[in-house]
Amino acid sequence: MIAELGLAALWLAAALAALQLAASVLSLRAGEGGETLGGVIRPTAILQGGVAALSFVLLMWLFIRTDLSVKLVAMNSHSAKPMIFKLAGTWGNHEGSMLLWVTVMALAGALIAAIERRLPEATMRATLGAQAFVGLGFYAFLLFSSNPFERLPRPVPEGMGLNPLLQDIGLAFHPPTLYFGYVGLSVAFSFAVGALLTRQVTPDFARAMRPWVLGAWVFLTIGITAGSYWAYYELGWGGWWFWDPVENASLMPWLAATALLHSASVLAARDALRAWTIMLGVIAFSMSMVGTFLVRSGILTSVHAFAVDPERGSFILALLAINIGGALALFGWRAGSIAEGERFALVSREGALVVNNVLLSAILGVVLLGTLYPLVTEAFDVRVSVGPPYFNPVSAIFALPMLAVMALGPLLRWRQDAVRRVRRPALLAAGLAVAGAVIAWLIAGPAGLLPTLGVALAVAVGIASLLPLRGRRLTRTPLPIWGMVLAHLGIAVSLLGMASESAWSQERLAALAPGESAEVGPWRVTLTKVVPVAGPNWTAIEGDMDARYQSGSPIPIAPQARSFWSPSQTTTESALVTRWNGQLYAVIGEAVGDGRWQVRLWWKPLVTLIWIGGLLIALGGVLALIGRVLGDLKRRSVLAKRLRWRGEQPV
Amino acid sequence: MTKSWRLWLPLAVFAAFLGFTAYQLQQPKDDTIASAMLGKPLPRFALRPAVDGLPGAAQTDFADGKPRLLNIWASWCLPCIAEAPQLKALQEQGVEIVGIAIRDRPEDVARFLAQHGNPYTRLGADDLSEVQFALGSSGVPETFVVDGNGVIRHQHIGDIRAGDVPKLLARLEEAR
Known part of the structure; x- marks a missing residue:
């Protein structure tokens, strides 16, 4: 029933x-x-x-x-x-x-x-x-x-x-979080289509749209952060981002929504970038739908195995054609009749935001191209798999200058500004960035070009992100400013984590008998015993180990190799020890024979910053959202009072 | 007028995307492309070692009467991680495996081998995928069964699953 x-x-x-x-x-x-x-x-x-x-x-x-x-x-x-x-x-x-x-x-x-x-x-x-x-x-x-x-x-x-x-509890709530983000962007899409139909692309329209985009963007940020952490501790490969099509499917709407947030700010504050904001509103949700289609239709192979059904694939493709095609056709037809917005100088807050938008869109293009490339070559009977050797450097080419602009943009004035006015904070941030990279080399040892640049930019962005608070009374600073500061700081924190993880991670594969130890970085891990354990629907081999940081006291850890019986499948349950300066990551593998077990260990300095940064970004979004909504409520009550003063009824 | 056509550009790009994906959806999904080199002798090649401590690979290593596996892989390829235990199992059964690392770096290769075990007796570096293409292989991982005369007898496309191990052993037996 x-x-x-x-x-x-x-x-x-x-x-x-x-x-x-x-x-x-x-x-x-x-x-x-x-x-x-x-x-x-x-x-x-x-x-x-x-x-x-x-x-x-x-x-x-x-x-x-x-x-x-x-x-x-x-x-x-x-x-x-x-x-x-x-x-x-x-x-x-x-x-x-x-x-x-x-x-x-x-x-x-x-x-x-x-x-x-x-x-x-x-x-x-x-x-x-x-x-x-x-x-x-x-x-x-x-x-x-x-x-x-x-x-x-x-x-x-x-x-x-x-x-x-x-x-897994993390994964249980990961998809709904992402869905709130994906589908929340449908609001931006509908707003864009609605505004195209009525030709009313105004600052007020941007102000109305912004909280909805912020909400969806916060969910996306949390979803991506949580998904990355889940892949990290559950898959047992020690990596936190694999450029898998499904991950890309969540990253692309996020990039588009991030660009949209910034262009909507320009439209709201300065009545510029009208058509571009509309375009991004369409693109953001389109990326959600394209991502879902690519993943659900089985047209791309991914480690995320979903049920493959070509009939469903055709159905979603038809939906894409109607929705996205329709919106883009409407854009082509109507966008020309939306009057051009205000103009501005290149060196200005708007100028920086436009550069940010262009670079974010370029990264989006890079990810989209890399994700679709296997599909295109397959049409010519060539099968390829595109991996980190493409994505990492090519997206970095655009990400690094974007981060540099991100550090300076918030310091610039609207409409027109002079470079010399921000020269001092820029030099300060640059100097500290170089110092930061040098200190990192001295403490942790030499690193490659990209991680070194990453550390330097993380320091620069981190310092610069706090500068908009300079000269303000902190208690009276508007919440959206706090939101921006926190979100930009989060980017810096996350970037530092990524750079440190890729430059200074250490790994060790050892075959240990009970009683033997292996060292990785500052850790010494001793296998005490291997025991079978059972859960409600699985059995597992558990490696009981003692982990010692330098000469500290032993910390017990117990990674497992689990076998589920319905359906039958094995998974690794890694064991993590988190310290302020990084994480020890331990995985137990198979028996090697002669009473030894495969043990894989990683020491990942500052790795947790990646996800802490992600959460800071989301928190920044939440603060900005609260600030916008409170501001709107206040405006409404003021408006209502004024109307009552005049003896009219509020509408 | 110059500006108005530009506004239709996104739609044009999207239409191209639709065309490609619609075409792809119609294609049967699992038609694997067999190499045209099946039944033919190995192409000539001589590759420098991909990692310290292992010799490089050349087609002259093969025609000595013993059938071998020729494994095309890369340290940056995720399915290759999934395949590693099966290669190890094959090695333990006494199979000699010659590896070719595609577009790889020595330090990455060394790290991969340290982490997932080394099933190879020889390991050549194919930095421009030249040998890979000459073999008629279009992706990683792929594995060829080469008989004792240096003739390619069988091609396995994709990672070797646990169930494929006995099949490959049987193919090697046939190639004897």
Whole structure:
């Protein structure tokens, strides 16, 4: 019964989206006369969000109860699985994750309808219409090609489990976080389409769009950071970024959204970069959809194995063609008629932000090209795999100058500025950067060119990121400024971690018998014993070890090699010891014979800064978001008071 | 007018992307391209050592009556990590494996071997993929079975999974 109810809710939500779209189109056609019809749009959008959420909750309920008469549950769950992973199983598969996708989209639409008051009414209607249009495509995809509520002819006695790699608390919440980001960008997309339709690309439009982009961007940042950490400790390879297509799929929307945030700031503050901001609004969500398509259609091979189904691939491709193609065609048709915005000098805050935008877009292009390249060569019967030797140096070519501009940009004035005014802070940052690199060489030993530049730029960006606070009273500094400072500082922190990890990591592969030790960097690790252990749905070999930092006291660690039995698969559970100056990373491998075990050890100085930086960036986004929302509320109440003063009713 | 065509550029780029992916979706996914070199003697090559401590590789190492595996790999290739235990297992069965490292650096190769074990008796460095192309191999990892006369008998595309080990052993037996 629950499954049928869920399916019914999904149909109803789709119908409401159709109504929302129709009302939007008709009211825009009617122009001034469309008031009654226009009044339907907001309530419909809110209702659609509620009904879609109900459908998702019902699917969660089926997973919680492990209802094995439902195909999706039988394929992806198991009665012996811990409850938290049963719950996570809801979105740990194709159909469930697509349902999550439309649910988030519908909820985002409902949220716009409920709280957005800045947009002109016509743009608002067009925006909600666009949101409904994109949503309808995904409803159709679910209902016609990926029904999550499909029943089996008869219930099966036991489910087929969940990929054991995915049975991890970090991963349980990683995909939904990313989805909030991907799909949150649909708001920027709909705003852009709405503004193109009504030709109202104004600073107020940018101010209205900015909080939504910020929200989505924060989720993306957290999702990428968490995903990177998960890959680091779960895959047991000691790396934290692999340029895998799925990782790239999450990085590309982030790059586009980052560029969008900055260009929206220019539009909001200076009424410049109108068409470019619209373009980025379209691109950001397009990258989310392209990424999802590349990953879900199986067209690219990836270590993230998803169910491959060419029919679904064709369906998503058609959706891409309609949504992105439609938006880009609208852009080509309308963008010319959007008046050019204000002009500005090259050396100015806007100038720096434009350079930042161009370089971010270049990095986006580099990643997109590298991700698609195997696809292109395959058309000519050549199979290649593009890896770090391409991505690292080529993206660095653009990333390094971007970071340099990022350090100076916030110090420049709007409209026009002189280089000589920022010469002193620039020299200070540059001097400290050189000093930082020299000190790093002295402490940790020589490093390659890229890591050395990385350290130097990290110091420069870190120092420069704090300079906008100079001369301000900290208690009265607006939250968005704090947000910018923290986010830029986060970039510096993360960069320092990346540079240090790539330059000064040490690794050691040893075959140890119990009682023997191996050294890596300042650590000495002794294998005490190897014992079998068992969990609810796995058994494992556990290596009990004592890790000693220099002459410190021993810290017990216990990496495991786990074997899951449903489905049968082995995973490595690395053991980590975190210190302020880095992490020890230990993995136990197979028995070598003669009572020895393979033990892999890494010492990774400052590696944790990579993810701490990521969290700082997200925190900066949160502060900016709070600041923007509070500012908006304040503006609204002032406006309401002024109207009351004049004896009018607030609208 | 000069500006208006530029606004359509994004759409044109996107249309090209759509065309490619639509074409790719129609293609059967698993048609592996066999090397045209199957059944032919190895091309001539002589590669410098890819790492200190191991000799380089040349086609003259092969035609001495003993069948061998010729493994194309690289330290930057992720599937090669997955393949390492199987190569090790083959080596333990007495199979001689000659490696060719594609576009690699000695220090990276040394690190890879230290980390994942060294199954190779010889290891040549193919910095420009020249030998790789001459062999008709288009990706990493790939493994060729070469018989005792230096003739290529079998090509394994992609990483060697645990299930492939007995098959490769059988191929080597046939090539004897």
